[in-house]
Amino acid sequence: MATHSEGDRPLRIALLSYKGNPWCGGQGVYVRHLSRELTALGHRVEVIGAQPYPVLDPGVPLTELPSLDLYRDPDPFRTPGAGEFRDWIDALEFAIMRTGGFPEPLTFSLRARRLLAARRGDFDVVHDNQTLGYGLMGAGPLTGPDAVPPQVTTIHHPITVDRRLELAAAPDLGRRLSLRRWYAFTRMQKRVARRLETVLTVSHTSRSEIIDDLGVRPHRIHVVPIGADTTIFRPDPAEPVVPGRIVTTSSADVPLKGLVHLVEALAKLRTEHPAAHLVVVGSRPGRGPVAEALERFGLEGAVEFVKGIDDAELARLIRGARVACVPSLYEGFSLPAAEAMATGTPLVATTGGAVPEVAGPDGETCLAVPPGDAGALAVAIGRLLTDDGLCARIGAAGRERVLGRFTWERAARSTVEHYRTAIATRAPRSPGVRG
Numbered sequence: 001m002a003t004h005s006e007g008d009r010p011l012r013i014a015l016l017s018y019k020g021n022p023w024c025g026g027q028g029v030y031v032r033h034l035s036r037e038l039t040a041l042g043h044r045v046e047v048i049g050a051q052p053y054p055v056l057d058p059g060v061p062l063t064e065l066p067s068l069d070l071y072r073d074p075d076p077f078r079t080p081g082a083g084e085f086r087d088w089i090d091a092l093e094f095a096i097m098r099t100g101g102f103p104e105p106l107t108f109s110l111r112a113r114r115l116l117a118a119r120r121g122d123f124d125v126v127h128d129n130q131t132l133g134y135g136l137m138g139a140g141p142l143t144g145p146d147a148v149p150p151q152v153t154t155i156h157h158p159i160t161v162d163r164r165l166e167l168a169a170a171p172d173l174g175r176r177l178s179l180r181r182w183y184a185f186t187r188m189q190k191r192v193a194r195r196l197e198t199v200l201t202v203s204h205t206s207r208s209e210i211i212d213d214l215g216v217r218p219h220r221i222h223v224v225p226i227g228a229d230t231t232i233f234r235p236d237p238a239e240p241v242v243p244g245r246i247v248t249t250s251s252a253d254v255p256l257k258g259l260v261h262l263v264e265a266l267a268k269l270r271t272e273h274p275a276a277h278l279v280v281v282g283s284r285p286g287r288g289p290v291a292e293a294l295e296r297f298g299l300e301g302a303v304e305f306v307k308g309i310d311d312a313e314l315a316r317l318i319r320g321a322r323v324a325c326v327p328s329l330y331e332g333f334s335l336p337a338a339e340a341m342a343t344g345t346p347l348v349a350t351t352g353g354a355v356p357e358v359a360g361p362d363g364e365t366c367l368a369v370p371p372g373d374a375g376a377l378a379v380a381i382g383r384l385l386t387d388d389g390l391c392a393r394i395g396a397a398g399r400e401r402v403l404g405r406f407t408w409e410r411a412a413r414s415t416v417e418h419y420r421t422a423i424a425t426r427a428p429r430s431p432g433v434r435g
Helices: 026-040 088-098 104-118 159-169 173-182 185-193 204-214 259-269 289-296 311-319 335-343 355-359 374-386 388-405 408-424
Strands: 012-017 044-049 062-064 125-129 151-154 198-201 221-223 245-249 277-281 303-306 323-326 347-350 367-369
Touching: 012 026, 012 104, 026 044, 026 125, 026 408, 088 104, 104 185, 125 408, 151 408, 159 173, 159 185, 159 204, 185 204, 198 204, 198 408, 204 221, 245 259, 245 311, 245 335, 259 277, 259 289, 259 374, 277 311, 311 335, 323 335, 323 374, 335 347, 335 355, 335 388, 347 355, 347 374, 367 374, 374 388
Parallel strands: 012 044, 012 125, 044 062, 125 151, 151 198, 198 221, 245 277, 245 323, 277 303, 323 347, 347 367
Antiparallel strands: none
């Protein structure tokens, strides 16, 4: 039987995910790919998740931690039946929702704390994926037979950034008041973040935002870039490219994603490139700025929305596009940029947030434009629609950048190093003492 030294023994990892569906945002993508790669390295990973439950690869077990699932389709903000309430946490979840707040980070953390307390001794480390709830703070003694395992937390970017951008775009006082209530959970996340010993984040931009917005001490924050599954997101010369096709990923119709600016750019493009059309990986908004722009510019027939596709289908869609685009005003990393570059499809990306850390230098691995500038987007996309040589050069350089910097295996190995450091440096002090 093989033996392992303390420095390389397989770890028992609890990976917490309060929102893990890979089709409703980057957190689900992170949980799926990281858990797979940690398992491939020989570690025992157990994902503990709430609805929408994570979709995991074979060999990665999921422990379901049910909530009231108050935001599920097709009846979001629903009123549960009396028989659905199991305990006081359910009642709290419903009460916060009915008063306009977002309860899931808090209530998931409380349920997770209860489960981890019942299974004390089962895990070497607990990895929280941006829950930042009170239930995960000071959950038990740090030493002795009842000690809780060290906790490592990933903060992709502070949700306070989303809050700022949405408030700035709010059309009236009523909407601003509603947003302030919805984002009230960010006060909790700030308090919890300042108590964390080990924080992982995905870019240097996010690291700066976490320091400034959440007040986490710099020495506690470590950058671990994530990346693309380069075995699926890869070039395929046999895949036909559809002339004029532009593809983008927009998991939500929120100002942060900048989709409305890409729609405006498409309207400009089509005056000179009538074949230009857009495929959006995400849900079609029924109302709001994007829906209004589609109607205003008469683009209903030139924009297609697709959702619920798997990685292989997404890779084929990106490979079949002439141009991939990331129009975001801000990103903490930008998985869509890494995945597009990995396929060899040339990328147009903004300089919002951490996008340049992923996409690389303008004119080398992408064409970079200022965030929120529809005219600049139209010009850059137009260049790629008409210059085969530029497309080939930027597409090839983008693929090489991802292979060298942004793969899930690299992310998993670096994450394990931080797990081991957290385990080795666990100090015998009170959970209320700050370092």
